[in-house]
Amino acid sequence: MxxxxxxxxxxxxxxxxxxxxxxxxxxxxxxxxxxxxxNPYHQFQPLLYQVATVQLGVSEVARSLRDIFRGQPNVRVLLxxxxxxxxxxxxxxxxxxxxxxxxxxxxxxxxxxNFFNTPGAEEGTYPLYSVEDAVGLGGSFSNILEEADRVDDSSELHFVVIGGGPTGVETAGAMAETVKYVLPDYFSQRLASRCRVHLVDMVPNVLPPFSDKSKEYARRRLSGMGVQLHLGVPVKEITPDTVVLNDGTAIPADLVVWAGGxxxxxxxxxxxxxxxxxxxxxxxxxxxxxxxxxxxxxxxxxxxxxxxxxxxxxxxxxxxxxxxxxxxxxxxxxxGRPREPFHYSDKGYMAMVGRGAAVAEVGPGPDRKVLAGPLAFLAWLGVHVFLLSGSLQKVRALATWPSDYISHRRSFVVLSRPDKPRA
Ligand SMILES: Cc1cc2nc3c(=O)[nH]c(=O)nc-3n(C[C@H](O)[C@H](O)[C@H](O)COP(=O)(O)OP(=O)(O)OC[C@H]3O[C@@H](n4cnc5c(N)ncnc54)[C@H](O)[C@@H]3O)c2cc1C
CATH class of the missing domain: 3.50.50.60 (FAD/NAD(P)-binding domain)
Incomplete structure (x- = not known):
């Protein structure tokens, strides 16, 4: 053609x-x-974990590409x-x-x-890279909670996150916070007490690329929020209701998030x-x-x-x-001028561990300043507001995030395409 x-x-x-x-x-x-x-939108991955844990809606993490290029006649957007x-x-x-x-x-x-050929991972876990992934995961998470609320027995619910990098840490932290702060408010304390959040990684600590101080902070903070850490043992396989580790441990799993690569x-x-x-x-x-x-x-x-x-x-x-x-x-x-090698202005990197808690390694190269806690949270906020595309989203994010984090107030949003829980 x-x-x-x-x-x-x-x-x-x-x-x-x-x-x-x-x-x-x-x-x-x-x-x-x-x-x-x-897709007709530009997605903002740093906040996908909040969609996946039903705290943010899609319009807060995605912006129409046509809107972004509305004033630029030289750029044609094609879906x-x-x-x-x-x-x-x-x-x-x-x-x-x-x-x-x-x-x-x-x-x-x-x-x-990347599931690294882990048996059962592709069919049995929810990845978290795109808005679509986050909506599927969030829908499944909320369906499992609704189902448990309907049945209202004493069975435990297990949410397992595989991968202790920033995505896994942020997701496990946000799930634990949803359990602690949102469920008692929107469902019941009884349902909250039935929920368990697990974080699994083959390496012996979380946040591998970060400094020891950040790793230790994140680990303590996650444990303090009730996240059960299973570190230092690779995942062997995912079955329909367990995550099996190489040492034979079988973690019960109602929902598994893949943040493994x-x-x-x-x-x-x-x-x-x-x-x-x-x-x-x-x-x-x-x-x-x-x-x-x-x-x-x-x-x-x-x-x-x-x-x-x-x-x-x-x-x-x-x-x-x-x-x-x-x-x-x-x-x-x-x-007809010569091209130049890419000069990257390195501002460091950061990860959100939970409400008001983050780790940030700020500044270039080996001289990074390590921040942990509320100051790092503020640094995270500043950098991500800068990355957010579109002034409307920036204003909304700026206005609501700090107060939501400090006040423990959280929403339980409706996702437009709720997924079915795994059989
Ligand atoms: C959960 C998560 C959290 C993250 N948190 C942070 C963070 O806190 N800070 C940070 O700096 N980075 C973070 N990152 C990393 C960051 O989001 C990525 O590095 C960044 O988005 C990469 O940008 P990109 O433009 O290369 O790709 P993307 O942003 O992924 O964009 C790729 C685009 O290509 C489109 N596309 C793909 N295939 C096709 C196709 N076949 N045809 C047409 N279009 C296609 C997609 O729809 C998408 O819009 C995070 C990533 C994830 C997954």
Whole structure:
């Protein structure tokens, strides 16, 4: 099929942090961009765990891509799923068979759960990467609670989170808080006392990339909130009602969250570009794909390094900055100037452990300042409000988060697509 429109200079696949930043910058400079996403929205992953624990609704973590680009006539948003990529031709094919070509191609299609071939994991757990995942998980979580409320016996309910990185810690912490603060209010103390939250990881501590101080703080805080930690033993398999560890421990499980790892999504695999760690593309330091002209791979789809050769983590801030940087390099390509290696402005990283409690390792490289507790919580708040796309969401978040956290007030939201509990 012929390309629908051949006048695009740049095709961007993915409207996440990286794709939006690239398209915005290019559009502002008068470059004609086609931004393709399979969803009509830009999702904000750092808050997905709050959707998954029924504390936030979808509109607080997703913003319409058309709204983001409303004032940018150079950027056309296209709702379509990319199913084929030809890097040499800078051409993509969408699921309806249409093809789109540009002078440049930007692959910013993010990641998906990596189950590492763990038996039962793909069918029996809920991953947490997208809004869709979070709605499915939140719907299932709330259905299990409603069912338990209806039956009202003394059986225990077990919620198991696999993966002790930031996503797992945040999810387990938020589940424990929902049990402690929300259930007595919205259901009953009796139901709350029947719930158990577990966090499982093969390494002996939580938050592996963080300092010992942060790890210890997170561990103490989670235990204090009643999260049962199962650390240092890998998961062997997931059965319909248990998570079985390598040492034979069988943790009863009514709902299992998979926060055990990520790999690049299928767009990258379909591109035929050589894949490195996590199925991602090892990009050059100017963010171009190796061995092919005019193709950039960004964010969670790439293994990126900074201009000093340091490997960069899969973080929203890296993806956001890479998007802006790739746009500058594309402009350099267009104007015949040399491209520049990606300079990442490292502000550190952080994770929310619970209400008013976070860990933050602030500042660049080895001189990071380690914060834990309410100060880290404020740092988390500041950084994430900055990352949130759209002034309306920023205002809402700013107005409600601090008071909600401090006052222990929490909502129990309605999710539009509740899932069924596992049989
Ligand atoms: C639960 C969770 C919590 C996180 N918390 C933090 C945090 O606190 N701080 C932080 O800095 N980072 C955090 N991250 C990491 C951060 O969200 C990611 O690094 C970042 O979103 C990567 O941006 P991206 O643009 O590469 O990909 P994404 O934001 O994932 O965007 C990819 C886009 O591509 C689209 N897409 C995918 N496949 C196709 C296709 N076939 N066709 C068309 N479109 C497609 C998707 O719909 C999506 O819009 C978190 C991640 C998760 C999962």
């Amino acid at each position: 012929r390309p629908v429109d051949e006048n695009y200079e740049v095709i961007v696949v993915g409207g996440g942090f990286a794709g939006v930043a690239a398209a915005r910058e290019l559009g502002r400079k008068g470059v004609r961009v086609l931004l393709i996403d399979k 379509a799923e990319v199913t084929g990529v030809d890097p040499a031709a800078k051409r993509v094919t969408t699921s309806d068979g249409r093809t789109y070509e540009g002078r440049f191609l930007v692959l910013a299609s993010g990641a998906e759960a 990520l790999k690049a999504g299928p767009v990258v695999a379909r591109s035929g570009l050589p894949q490195g760690r996590g199925g991602r593309i090892d990009v050059n330091e100017d963010l171009t794909a190796p061995g092919v002209e005019g193709v950039y791979v960004l964010g969670d789809a790439a293994n990126m390094t900074d201009d000093k050769g340091n490997k960069l983590p899969q973080l929203g801030s890296c993806a956001l900055q890479a998007g802006g940087w790739a746009a500058k390099n594309i402009l350099a390509d267009i104007e």
